[in-house]
Amino acid sequence: HAMKQGKKPWIEYLKFGKQEVRQIMVEPYAVKVFKQRWYLLANDNKWEMPAVYALDRIVSLEETNEDFVFPTDFDAETFFKDCYGVLCGTNDKAQKIVLRAYPPYVNYLRTLPLHASQKELNSTSEYTDFELYLRPTFDFRQELLCQGDEVEVLEPKAFREEMKQMAQKIVNRYTNHKK
Numbered sequence: 001h002a003m004k005q006g007k008k009p010w011i012e013y014l015k016f017g018k019q020e021v022r023q024i025m026v027e028p029y030a031v032k033v034f035k036q037r038w039y040l041l042a043n044d045n046k047w048e049m050p051a052v053y054a055l056d057r058i059v060s061l062e063e064t065n066e067d068f069v070f071p072t073d074f075d076a077e078t079f080f081k082d083c084y085g086v087l088c089g090t091n092d093k094a095q096k097i098v099l100r101a102y103p104p105y106v107n108y109l110r111t112l113p114l115h116a117s118q119k120e121l122n123s124t125s126e127y128t129d130f131e132l133y134l135r136p137t138f139d140f141r142q143e144l145l146c147q148g149d150e151v152e153v154l155e156p157k158a159f160r161e162e163m164k165q166m167a168q169k170i171v172n173r174y175t176n177h178k179k
Helices: 076-080 105-111 138-146 157-175
Strands: 010-013 022-025 027-034 037-043 051-054 058-062 095-101 119-123 128-134 151-155
Touching (some): 095 105, 105 128
Antiparallel strands (some): 010 022, 010 058, 027 037, 037 051, 095 128, 095 151, 119 128
16 A cells, blocks of 8 residues: 555564664565565665665564655566565676586476576486576575485585585584484
């Protein structure tokens, strides 16, 4: 309603892991669903780019009479173009990422690509390589980790090393677990 009316609502927002509710007046730009959760993309005039707020963590929302003008050059599809999900990050630049997928995950990637930019590069009976162009954000890293040993980052080397370090932390947790 606020988007249609061009009004700035006040939201009270509680981030995961935080104790304090933040009160923010926002300019709502778009809503997006990702992994069964709805998000609000809104400008709060504190950051250089709009921020994402999970609707289930908005404690309260209050309409105001304060107007805002929706930017004529803003397009939500373009904003999320290089993102895996809803996290676009200001530090993560879009880049070519090459993944090697192993059966049976190969068929999942063929029928439900991780990103619109995904292309199949080559395939053998043992693996298939895919290329994507996106930002390697937190939610993308988490998606790759969810696949366990059925996917491997080949390029870029820095991202491969980062995923390797995350996998090593997992191994360490299981190895060093104390009851």
